[in-house]
Amino acid sequence: MQDKKKQILDAAIRCFARKGFNATSIQEIVDELGMAKGSIYFYFKSKDDLFVSVIEYYGEMLFELMTGFPEEAGLPPREKLILQWERQFGFVVEHLDFMRMLISEPLTGLHPQLQKLMIQIRARSHLWHVHHLLAIYGDSVEDYLEDAAALFSGIVKPFFEAMLFEEWQFDSLRLSKFLLERLDDLVTGIIEDKETQILPSKDLKELRRLAGYAEEEGNEEMALLRQVADLVMASSAERDDLIQGDLLAALGLLKEEIVKPRLKNHFLARAMLALLKQHVPDSIMEPLSRLERSLSKNGHLA
Incomplete structure (x- = not known):
């Protein structure tokens, strides 16, 4: 500012x-x-x-x-x-x-x-x-x-x-x-x-809308992120548990960045992408690159 x-x-x-x-x-x-x-x-x-x-x-x-x-x-x-x-x-x-x-x-x-x-x-x-x-x-x-x-x-x-x-x-x-x-x-x-809840349950999807967070369904970046996450899970045998945990944590943090309404943490998003690119096999690089381009286009990596 x-x-x-x-x-x-x-x-x-x-x-x-x-x-x-x-x-x-x-x-x-x-x-x-x-x-x-x-x-x-x-x-x-x-x-x-x-x-x-x-x-x-x-x-x-x-x-x-x-x-x-x-x-x-x-x-x-x-x-x-x-x-x-x-x-x-x-x-x-x-x-x-x-x-x-x-x-x-x-x-x-x-x-x-x-x-x-x-x-x-x-x-x-x-x-x-x-x-x-x-x-x-x-x-x-x-x-x-x-x-x-x-x-x-x-x-x-x-x-x-x-x-x-x-x-x-x-x-x-x-x-x-x-x-x-x-x-x-x-x-x-x-x-x-095990008592019955006193306060009425809230619609978390409606709360996300009121919070200004992006909808997950129909969101190009979320679809790409899910694709990368599925591939990371499927290839887990190729890396040790510590690295796998770090990759899943990186995907979780990227998801948090994607749904934020504004003032996004660009450094965090770039760091998580760098971590993923360092450790995923070549078979995951194509959807990961598309995710990076989409994030850049929509201002998450500015």
Whole structure:
């Protein structure tokens, strides 16, 4: 992002955090920056547009930290969750103004684009919780996903609020491990009790649509990715288990990149393709090359 545009976003966050969106004027934001008022309108059409851009930019930054990094591809699901929690806590500490604004600002009755964006953020957050629950606990949690996701989200909230409003200092690794142990307690209890789920099940396909993720069915890149994955599985005897695990993890991370709505991690996608090309046999190179060309054409490798 252009430096000047980011400076405006940062100044707007500070002003919105102090006074709220409605009570903050464009003049106060330019005073915070020490720049001409007309400069803001070069980048943003209105205060509403600026507010939407603030939520969008920092929201995407946070979700990038909540996804896997290349060096984490082969890690067990529990370790991935701990690392992603640690990054979330670090983001909160680094961007206290943004997080305080996001929690305290009433978002009803605002710009329609903002309402749509908040629906997207909530859908992506829910899918993130569901993804980790299924990765860690497998099929045993499927009948209790909504209750488990609600508890998953709820155990973290008090700690976020202590960080934001009480400026609580903590060991992020210790907290992440503690939260995972508590999540184990909650999910294990739900599964063992075998009670009927209280919250109604959500349509995950509809959630993906609301989150802005690409549809898997009919998607050229997803079809090519599935073809490559099938061939990698069929040729597993040609490589050791460690390499095979790395290749499957690379395919999983590529899938996550393909379905993201924007601000894709181009470095990660290129790294995963390089790993695949290094280890797959010649028989898989043709569909893998077609996948790479498709990803490049659609902006995943820009």
